[in-house]
Amino acid sequence: MSVNTYLNERERRILESAVVGIAGAGGLGSNCAMHLVRAGVKKLVIADFDVVGESNLNRQFFFRDQLGRKKVDALAENLRRIEPDLSLDLRDVRLAPDNIDWTFSGCSVIVEAFDSADAKSMLLHALLPLGKPIVSASGIAGWGRSLAIGQRRIGKNLILIGDTSSDVNSGLAPFSPRVGIAAAMEANAVVSLLLGEEI
Amino acid sequence: MTIIYQGKPTETDATTVAAFLESRGGFKNAVIEYKGEILAGDAAGAAALEDGAELNAYRIVAGG
Numbered sequence: 001m002s003v004n005t006y007l008n009e010r011e012r013r014i015l016e017s018a019v020v021g022i023a024g025a026g027g028l029g030s031n032c033a034m035h036l037v038r039a040g041v042k043k044l045v046i047a048d049f050d051v052v053g054e055s056n057l058n059r060q061f062f063f064r065d066q067l068g069r070k071k072v073d074a075l076a077e078n079l080r081r082i083e084p085d086l087s088l089d090l091r092d093v094r095l096a097p098d099n100i101d102w103t104f105s106g107c108s109v110i111v112e113a114f115d116s117a118d119a120k121s122m123l124l125h126a127l128l129p130l131g132k133p134i135v136s137a138s139g140i141a142g143w144g145r146s147l148a149i150g151q152r153r154i155g156k157n158l159i160l161i162g163d164t165s166s167d168v169n170s171g172l173a174p175f176s177p178r179v180g181i182a183a184a185m186e187a188n189a190v191v192s193l194l195l196g197e198e199i
Numbered sequence: 200m201t202i203i204y205q206g207k208p209t210e211t212d213a214t215t216v217a218a219f220l221e222s223r224g225g226f227k228n229a230v231i232e233y234k235g236e237i238l239a240g241d242a243a244g245a246a247a248l249e250d251g252a253e254l255n256a257y258r259i260v261a262g263g
Contacts, residue, residue, distance in 0.1 A: 024263060026263050027262075027263050028263040029263070113263055114263055115261060115262065115263040116261050117228045117259050117260050117261045118228065120228070120259045120261075120263075121227075121228040121229075121259045124230060124239075124259070125239050128237055128239045129239060136259075137262075137263065138257070138258060138259045138260050138262075139258070139260050139262070140262045140263070141260075141261075141262040152257075154230055154232050154237055154255075154257060155232055155235065155236050155237035156236070156237075157237075158230065158237060160230065160257055162260075162262075164257050164258045164259075164260065165258065165260065166260070166262065167260035167261055167262065168260070168261040168262040169260070169261045170260075172262075174262050174263065179262070179263065
């Protein structure tokens with residue numbers, strides 16, 4: 001039984017058997033994972049080294065009573081509130097070029113959900129040679145301008161979501177609505193990729 | 200030569216993708232798409248520019 005009762009048998013089988021990697025369990029990763037589980041994805045590899053902090057609660061899929069807990073553990077708990085029957089491979093690790101390959105080697109699709117530009121760039125350059133589909137986000141800070149959050153396919157394997165300019169480092173804070181839109185678009189792209197349809 | 204940079208015809212004397220992008224402010228934290236393919240790592244520096252080729256650079260900025 002899938003939490004998503006609207007799936008037909010083919011769609012349910014594809015989404016349940018896929019393994020999706022989530023690199024980072026912050027604003028993008030926690031919300032993207034939530035959407036994927038609600039869509040019917042049951043197998044996730046989630047990697048993050050951080051703990052839930054006060055400043056995370058404005059946009060991330062965590063709760064006040066989870067402050068101080070490892071994000072991967074708190075997110076697993078929340079995702080299992082939606083769908084208890086999940087296969088979650090939780091990696092409490094700081095991703096780096098020497099561990100990205102084996103962390104996500106079993107994944108069909110990988111979601112880039114980091115915060116810093118350097119980390120995003122490092123991850124993309126480590127993942128792209130693997131030849132797997134990657135869904136990434138750049139330019140999601142601030143508020144308003146919802147329709148500026150675009151989606152484009154770059155090369156064969158990269159889907160980039162965002163306006164590529166709204167930068168946290170330029171004084172714009174990450175707010176739930178815009179980060180949430182991007183996280184939902186990341187999940188939407190993953191579902192489409194898995195089902196073999198237009199993103 | 201003339202290349203198509205960010206969708207617009209652009210004159211340049213640069214002979215490599217890296218040299219061209221450096222003349223435009225560099226390409227740290229950017230995804231480089233050249234002739235429909237992503238150039239990652241050292242490939243971005245080594246690729247020779249060709250007349251009429253399409254080049255796009257997408258900025259990777261912080262936020263998540």
